[in-house]
Amino acid sequence: xxxxxxxxxxxxxxxxxSLLGAAAGFVGTFAVLRGRSLVGDMLAHAAxxxxxxxxxxxxxxxxxxLSVGALVSGLLAIVCxxxxxxxxxxxxxxxxxxVLSTFFGAGIVLLTVLQSNPQGDKAGLSSFLFGEIAGLxxxxxxxxxxxxxxxxxxxxxxxxxxxxxxxxxGFAGAQxxxxxxxxxxxxxxxxxxxxxxxxxxxxxxMAAMLITPAAAARYWTNSLGVLLAIAALVGxxxxxxxxxxxxxxxxxxxxxxxxxxxxxxxxxxxPLIVLSGAxxxxxxxxxxxxxxxxxxxxxxxxxxxxxxxxxxxxxxxxLTPAPENSCPWIxxxxxxxxxxxxxxxxxxxxxxxxxxxxxDWRETRVRFTPKGYDTAVHLVRAHRLWELYLLEDLDRSxxxxxxxxxxxxxxxxxxxxxHLEAQLKLQGKLPxxxxxxxxxxxxxxxxxxx
Amino acid sequence: MTIAINNLLSADMxxxxxxxxxxxxxxxxxxxFLVLRRMSMMGDAIxxxxxxxxxxxxxxxxxxxxxxxxxxAVAAGVATTFLTQTLNQYGRLSPDASLGVVFTSLxxxxxxxxKLFVSEFHFDTxxxxxxSLLLLxxxxxxxxxxxxxxxxxxxxxxxxxxxxxxxxxxxxxxxTTFDSSLASAMGISAPLVHxxxxxxxxxxxxxSFQVVGSILTIAMLIVPAAAAHLCVERLHRLxxxxxxxxxxIAIVGTMVAxxxxxxxxxxxxxxxxxxxxxxAVFSPTGGVVARAWFNHQTALRIVREDILAMLYRVEExxxxxxxxxxxxxxxxxxxxxxxxxxxxxMRSGDVIEAQGELALADGxxxxxxxxxxxxxxxxxxxxxxxxxxxxxxxxxxxxxxxFLGEELREQLAExxxxxxxxxxxxxxxx
Numbered sequence: 001x002x003x004x005x006x007x008x009x010x011x012x013x014x015x016x017x018s019l020l021g022a023a024a025g026f027v028g029t030f031a032v033l034r035g036r037s038l039v040g041d042m043l044a045h046a047a048x049x050x051x052x053x054x055x056x057x058x059x060x061x062x063x064x065x066l067s068v069g070a071l072v073s074g075l076l077a078i079v080c081x082x083x084x085x086x087x088x089x090x091x092x093x094x095x096x097x098x099v100l101s102t103f104f105g106a107g108i109v110l111l112t113v114l115q116s117n118p119q120g121d122k123a124g125l126s127s128f129l130f131g132e133i134a135g136l137x138x139x140x141x142x143x144x145x146x147x148x149x150x151x152x153x154x155x156x157x158x159x160x161x162x163x164x165x166x167x168x169x170g171f172a173g174a175q176x177x178x179x180x181x182x183x184x185x186x187x188x189x190x191x192x193x194x195x196x197x198x199x200x201x202x203x204x205x206m207a208a209m210l211i212t213p214a215a216a217a218r219y220w221t222n223s224l225g226v227l228l229a230i231a232a233l234v235g236x237x238x239x240x241x242x243x244x245x246x247x248x249x250x251x252x253x254x255x256x257x258x259x260x261x262x263x264x265x266x267x268x269x270x271p272l273i274v275l276s277g278a279x280x281x282x283x284x285x286x287x288x289x290x291x292x293x294x295x296x297x298x299x300x301x302x303x304x305x306x307x308x309x310x311x312x313x314x315x316x317x318x319l320t321p322a323p324e325n326s327c328p329w330i331x332x333x334x335x336x337x338x339x340x341x342x343x344x345x346x347x348x349x350x351x352x353x354x355x356x357x358x359x360d361w362r363e364t365r366v367r368f369t370p371k372g373y374d375t376a377v378h379l380v381r382a383h384r385l386w387e388l389y390l391l392e393d394l395d396r397s398x399x400x401x402x403x404x405x406x407x408x409x410x411x412x413x414x415x416x417x418x419h420l421e422a423q424l425k426l427q428g429k430l431p432x433x434x435x436x437x438x439x440x441x442x443x444x445x446x447x448x449x450x
Numbered sequence: 451m452t453i454a455i456n457n458l459l460s461a462d463m464x465x466x467x468x469x470x471x472x473x474x475x476x477x478x479x480x481x482x483f484l485v486l487r488r489m490s491m492m493g494d495a496i497x498x499x500x501x502x503x504x505x506x507x508x509x510x511x512x513x514x515x516x517x518x519x520x521x522x523a524v525a526a527g528v529a530t531t532f533l534t535q536t537l538n539q540y541g542r543l544s545p546d547a548s549l550g551v552v553f554t555s556l557x558x559x560x561x562x563x564x565k566l567f568v569s570e571f572h573f574d575t576x577x578x579x580x581x582s583l584l585l586l587x588x589x590x591x592x593x594x595x596x597x598x599x600x601x602x603x604x605x606x607x608x609x610x611x612x613x614x615x616x617x618x619x620x621x622x623x624x625x626t627t628f629d630s631s632l633a634s635a636m637g638i639s640a641p642l643v644h645x646x647x648x649x650x651x652x653x654x655x656x657x658s659f660q661v662v663g664s665i666l667t668i669a670m671l672i673v674p675a676a677a678a679h680l681c682v683e684r685l686h687r688l689x690x691x692x693x694x695x696x697x698x699i700a701i702v703g704t705m706v707a708x709x710x711x712x713x714x715x716x717x718x719x720x721x722x723x724x725x726x727x728x729x730a731v732f733s734p735t736g737g738v739v740a741r742a743w744f745n746h747q748t749a750l751r752i753v754r755e756d757i758l759a760m761l762y763r764v765e766e767x768x769x770x771x772x773x774x775x776x777x778x779x780x781x782x783x784x785x786x787x788x789x790x791x792x793x794x795x796m797r798s799g800d801v802i803e804a805q806g807e808l809a810l811a812d813g814x815x816x817x818x819x820x821x822x823x824x825x826x827x828x829x830x831x832x833x834x835x836x837x838x839x840x841x842x843x844x845x846x847x848x849x850x851x852x853f854l855g856e857e858l859r860e861q862l863a864e865x866x867x868x869x870x871x872x873x874x875x876x877x878x879x880x
Contacts, residue, residue, distance in 0.1 A: 101669030105719020208554030271558035
C-alpha cells in the first residue's frame with residue numbers, strides 16, 4: 001500500500017542490522033582471540049533479570065532503560081564468572097554455564113511474577129528477548145551508531161595494548177600493562193554490544209553475531225588490523241544479507257526472487273542474519289587463501305607430489321651404476337622393486353617426471369636428462385648430508401637415519417646444506433676437497449634388493 | 451502458561467515433582483562428565499541446537515509423535531558435537547568459537563525452518579526456554595490400567611538408559627575423562643566414548659527440553675555436578691552427590707514455584723545457582739570459608755613455629771638471655787596473628803612468661819629443636835647439593851622448615867656424618 005514507506009523501513013532495518021553486525025564483529029574479534037567466545041552467549045542470557053527488574057520496578061519498556069538494566073545484570077554476571085573461576089576449583093566453562101542458567105532462571109521467574117501482575121503485558125519484553133528487528137526505530141539506529149563509533153574510538157586508542165593482550169598476555173603483564181583491567185574492558189565492550197543488539201537479534205543469535213564474523217575473518221589474514229576490518233565487514237554483510245533474505249519484496253525487486261524460498265511467509269531477519277554469517281564463514285573456511293581448507297589440501301597435495309618425485313629421482317640415482325654422470329639407462333622393473341612402488345603409481349610418477357624433462361623414458365628403461373641429474377644430485381646430497389649429521393652429531397643409529405632424512409630432504413634450503421657440509425668437513429667426516437658433490441651413503445643402499 | 455497453579459492438587463504436584471526429579475537425575479548423571487571434561491557449554495549448545503532436529507523430525511513424520519522428534523533431535527545433538535570437532539580440527543578454530551558458531555547457526559536454521567514449514571503448528575519460543583512442566587500432567591496415557599503422564603514414557607527410559615550406560619561404561623568414562631592417553635593405551639577408543647557420551651547428552655537434553663525447557667536443561671546438566679565437584683573428591687561420590695542435589699532442587703523448586711505461583715523451571719535454575727553458591731562458600735573441601743580457615747590456621751601455625759624457633763636460637767646463643775614479649779611479637783611480624791599465636795603457645799604451656807620476658811618450656815623446646823634441626827639440615831642440603839652460597843640459604847630454609855615431614859628430615863640427616871654442623875657452623879640439634 002505504501003511501497004515507499006515499506007522500502008524506507010527496509011533500508012532503515014538494513015542500516016541498523018549492518019551497523020550492529022559490524023560493531024559486534026569488531027568487538028567480538030577480541031573475545032574470540034582471548035578464548036572467550038561464549039561470553040557473549042552468557043551475557044545475552046544474563047541480561048534477562050535486569051530487563052525484567054527494570055520493567056517491574058519502573059514499568060517502562062523504553063529501549064534505553066531496559067538496556068541499562070540489561071547492562072547492569074550483564075556486568076554482574078561477568079563479575080560472578082570471574083569470581084567463580086578465581087576462587088573455586090570450578091573451571092571457566094562451567095562457571096559460564098552456571099551463571100548463565102542461574103541468571104536466566106531468575107529472569108524467567110521475574111517474568112512469571114510480571115505475568116500474574118494485572119498490568120503485566122510482556123509483549124515488549126518478549127520481543128526484547130527473542131528479537132524484533134522490524135520494530136527498529138531511528139533512535140535505536142542512533143544508539144547503535146553511537147555505540148559503534150565509541151567502541152571504534154576506544155579500540156583505536158588502546159590498540160597497542162589490546163593487541164599485546166590478545167596475542168601475548170604474559171608479555172603484556174611483564175611490560176606492566178594492567179592485563180586484568182584490559183580484559184575487563186574488552187568484556188565490558190562485549191557486554192555493551194550484546195545488550196544493544198539483544199532487542200534486534202534475540203538471545204542466542206546475538207552470541208553468533210559476536211563469534212561468527214571474527215571466526216570467518218580469521219581465515220583471511222594474520223594481521224590484527226586487517227582482521228578487525230574484515231570481521232566488521234563480514235558482520236555488516238551478514239546484516240545486509242539477512243535483511244535482504246527477510247524482505248522478499250526487496251529481493252524480487254532486485255531480481256533475486258528465487259532466493260526468498262518461494263514462500264510468501266515473512267521470515268525473521270535475526271536468524272537469517274546469523275545464517276548469512278554462517279554462509280560467509282563456510283565460504284571463508286573453504287576458499288580463503290593459505291588458511292582455507294581447499295588451499296591447505298592443495299598445498300598438501302603439492303607437497304606429496306614433490307616428495308614422491310624426489311623419491312623417484314633419488315631411487316634412479318641410487319640404481320644408476322657409477323660413473324654416475326654418464327647417465328646410462330636403467331630398468332623400470334628394478335626401479336619398481338627398489339622403491340616398492342606399484343606399477344600404476346610408478347607410471348604416473350614417471351610420466352610427470354618426463355613432462356618436466358627430468359628423465360627420458362623408453363618403454364621399460366629410464367635415464368636422467370642433464371637437468372634431472374642435477375636435481376637428483378642436489379636431493380641425494382641433501383639426504384646423505386642430513387643422514388651424516390644425524391649419525392655424527394645426534395648419535396642416531398644407521399637404521400634410523402634413512403627414514404628421518406626421507407622426511408626432511410624436501411625441505412632443506414641450500415644454506416643449511418652448505419653449513420652442514422662445512423661442519424662435517426671441519427670434523428673430518430667428509431674429504432676436504434668435496435664441494436657440492438654427493439657424499440657416500442653412510443648406510444648400505446642395496447640396489448638389488450629382492 | 452495461564453493455568454491457575456494454586457489450584458493444582460497436591461497429588462498433581464507430586465507428579466510434577468516426580469517428573470522434574472526423573473529429568474534432573476538424568477541430567478546430573480551425564481552432566482557430571484560434561485563438567486569434568488570441561489565441556490559444560492556443550493550442554494548449552496546441544497539444548498539449543500536440537501531445534502532444527504525437532505523441526506525436521508516433525509516434517510518427516512507429520513505428527514508430534516515422540517519417536518521421530520526424538521530421532522531428529524538426537525541426530526542434531528550428535529551433529530553439533532561432530533561439526534564442532536570438525537571445525538576445531540580441520541578449520542583450526544578454537545574449541546569455544548567452533549561451538550559458538552555451530553550451535554547458533556543450527557538454532558537459527560531451526561527457527562527459519564520452523565517459520566517456513568511449520569506455520570500451522572503454534573510454537574511458542576518462550577516455551578523453548580521455560581518448558582511447560584505444569585501442563586504435562588494433563589497429557590496422560592493409560593498403562594496397564596494406570597493413568598500416567600505421557601512424559602513418563604520419555605523420562606523413565608532415558609533415565610534408565612543413562613544409568614545402564616554409566617554402569618556398563620563406568621571404567622571407560624572414568625579413564626577417558628581423567629587420563630585419555632592411558633585410556634588410549636589400554637585400547638579404549640576415546641572418540642567412541644566421547645560420541646557415546648554426547649549421544650546420551652543429546653537424548654537427555656531432548657527429554658528434559660520438552661519438560662522443563664532449555665534453560666533448566668543447562669542448569670541441571672552443569673550446576674549440580676559443579677556443586678558436587680566442590681564437595682567431594684571421588685568420581686562415584688561426585689555423581690551420587692550431584693543426583694542428590696538434583697533431587698533436592700526438584701522437590702524444593704516445585705514447592706516454591708507452586709507456593710509463589712512462578713515458573714518452576716526458572717525457580718529450579720535459581721535454586722541450583724543458590725545451591726552452587728552455598729557449596730562454593732561452605733563446602734568442607736573446596737569452599738571459600740574452609741580454605742580461608744585452613745589458610746588462617748596454617749598462618750597461625752607458621753607464626754607459632756617461628757616464635758618457638760626464635761626463642762630456641764636466643765637460648766642457644768646465651769642460656770641466660772631472655773626475650774621481651776613485645777620484641778618477640780615484633781620480630782614475627784607483629785599484628786593480630788602474632789599475638790594470637792603467642793597466646794596459643796602460652797595456653798598450651800610451650801612458652802612461659804615471666805616479668806614480660808619469654809622462655810621455652812620443655813615441650814616447646816622439643817618442638818623448637820625439631821624445627822631448627824629441619825632448618826639447618828635443609829641449609830646444609832642447599833649448600834652441599836645445590837651449591838648455593840651461604841647467604842642465600844637462610845630464607846628458603848626458613849620457609850621450608852614448616853613443611854618438611856619426619857621422613858624427609860631423616861633422609862636429609864642420613865647424608866651427613868655424625869655430629870656435622872650446618873653451613874654456618876652451628877650445631878644441628880638432635
